[in-house]
Amino acid sequence: MMETPTITLREQKVVRDRTKWKMIFLGALALAVLFVAAFAPFLTPYDPYAQDLAIALQPPDAAHLLGTDRYGRDMLSRVIMGSRSTIFAALLLVMVITVVGGMVGIICGWYGGKLDAFLMRVSDIFLAFPGMVFAIAVASVMSGGILNAVVALACISWSKYARIARSQVLAIKSAPYMAAAKLSGSGTGKMIWKHIVPNIAGPVVVTAVLDIGTMIMEIAGLSFLGLGATPPTAEWGSMMSNGRSMLQTSPWVVLSPGCAIFLTVMIFNLAGDTVRDVLDPRQQKR
Amino acid sequence: MEKLLEAKEIRKTFYKGKIPFTAVDGVSFSMERGECLGLVGESGCGKSTIARILTRLIEPDAGSVLLHGREVLQLKGKEKRMLYHEVQMVFQTPQDSFDPRRSLGDGIMESLRNRGMNRAKAKERLYELLDMVELDREFASRYPHEVSGGQCQRAAIARALAPGPRLIICDEATSALDVTVQAQILKLLQKLQREQGMSLLLICHDLALVQLLCDQVLVMYKGRIEERGAPDEVICRPQKEYTRILVNSVF
Structure with missing residues (x-):
């Protein structure tokens, strides 16, 4: 037997205040990450592409906070520079799939009929296919480059948005206010x-x-x-790949971009959760 | 009296899977200018379907609708949108008939803006309309969830009045409101009908209400018109068996 939790107004306010502060805190962190990505060239202590074999594979110290890689490039500068390609590619990708998927969903939901059935079967195919495998196939056909990686991932990710948009359109299409809008001559x-x-x-x-x-x-x-950014472009994934053979001897080469990915993903996921709590309080976990 | 609207032999069948359901089965009636016509019947008898056919929200399978002698069902594109200058509708659930993301004022002004009226002029007209339905001007900036059902229905009436229509169809416009508010809304409708000289098609299931407001009443049963006459006639001397049952169940 599940007991219905009784929530007092005070508790409700506490939950709302906590959500608000969480939103501000995580929003600030996400903005900080975006700020670093946007102004990366001005924030790097060294040139991220300058090679100096004399100081190759140095462990972290005061001069190089995150050490150097096998060509003597400063890891901190490369991690900062790498945020640019990774985060902007991800943002571009999310924007593209939101707009494209959303548009497909709206068209399907609005017009219905054969067009809807056709587009939804296409999206079924993409949803049923293992995404990463398909992206690898597309990316390898189109050869490397971070933009091609974005295209490859966009190909497999738009269908989720089409589904969501379509179901939402279907839910509100028959609402009286849509009829009223029609009667207003829209x-x-x-x-x-x-x-x-x-x-x-x-x-x-x-x-x-x-x-x-x-x-x-x-x-x-x-x-x-090796299907996204091509060397020597600083990009977190390819930086980890380059350093993976040295994981035991010089772990900082792998760990610094790894931690950067970990922290960034965590910040954006927690921020996303909080955005959901703010926009859709009904789904909020107690 | 001048004939405003003439509906002839309207038929509409819905399909639930493969099972047909005839909602409207050969309905014909006419309305005169300035008339208040009541349309009563139990739920599912096809009243709302008629309202939706007259406003072209759904297309009938057969029949014709003449407005000032002009066929309404053939209108397309821009002409069809022009129809809504003449015919407007007030819906059953006031709160749901306004876009939750837009203010009441925006909703009321939508038809004016769509006719190419500039913002300042539309706003002027909006205030006029709010005065007509006896709503405070500050309601223009409120959202549907911030006002009561009665206030929202007043705004919906203002929206229906905005294009200056000849006919307003009220599809159970008062049944979602409580009794005292119902009376206010009905009085308002009656007043506006007289002032503006427009016609009202009042769809409802409340016979007493029809008796109070309407010049004529149509009784509908299972997609057909059973009876037409003055409300007092119909209620006191029902001709058909169904009307008798309907009247007896209320009084």
């Missing part, structure tokens, strides 16, 4: 832009924010396999 374009989009944005945006972390990992994963 055409299809206005109905979609002014009434559908704002009303389905919540769940789609929450999914998008929660996906940033996943996408960072997938891009780093493709780069690790």
Whole structure:
């Protein structure tokens, strides 16, 4: 037997305040990460691409806080520089799949019929396929490069957004306010832009924010396999891949980009959770 | 009297899977200008379907609807949108009939803006409309969840009045409201109908209400019109068996 928890107003306020502070704290952290990514070239203590074999594979010390890699490049500078490619690629990817998937979903939900059935079967295929395997196939056909990795991941990830957008459109399409908008003489374009989009944005945006972390990992994963960023571009996944043979002798070469991925993904995931709590309080865990 | 609306032999069948359900089965009626016509019947008898066909929210399988002698069902694109200058509707659930993400004022102004009226002019007209439905002007910036059902329904009436229609269809416009608010909304509708000289098609299941407001009443049963007449006639001397049952169940 489940007991229904009784929540007092005071407890409710405590929960709401905690959510608010969590949002501010994690939002600030996420912004800090974005700030580092945006201004990376100005924040690096050394040139991330300058090689100096005399100081190769130095352990962390005061001059090089995270040590140096096998070409003597400063790891801290490379990690800072690497945030740029990884995070911006992930953001670009999330934006592309949100817009494309959202549009497909809206079209399917709005028009229905054969077009809907066709597009949904296509999305079924992508949902049924193991995503990473497909992305590896696409990326290897198109050869390396971080933009191609973004395209490959976009190919497999849009379908989730199409599903969410479609189900939301179906839920609100028959609402009286849609009929009222029609009676106000609004055409299809206005109905979609002014009434559908704002009303389905919540769940789609929450999914998008929660996906940033996943996408960072997938891009780093493709780069690790040599299908994303190409050397010498500083990118966390390819940096880990380059250092993996030295894991036992010089662990900092692998650990610094690894920790960077870990921290960034964690910040974005926790921030995404909090955004969901703020936008959709009904799903909040007690 | 001038004939405003004439519906002829309207038919509509819905399919639930493969099982057909005839919601409207050959309904014909006409309305005069300035008339208040009641449409009563039990739920599922096809009242709302008629409202939705007259406003082109759904398409009938057969039949014709003439507004000022012009066929409504053939209108397409821009002409179809022009129809909504003439015919407007007030819905059953006031809160759901406004977009939750937009203010009541935006909802009321939507039809004005769609006709190309600029923002300042539309706002002027919005205040006029709010005065007409006896709502404070500050309601323009409120959201549907911030106002009561009665206030929201007043705003919905203002929205229906905005394009200056000849006919307003009220689809159970008062059944979601409590009794005292119902009376206020009905009085308001009656007042506006007289002032603006428009026609009202009042769809409801409350016979007493129809008796109070309507010039004529249509009784619908299982997709057909059973009876038409003055409300007092219909209620005091029902001609058909179903009407008798309906009347007896209320009074």
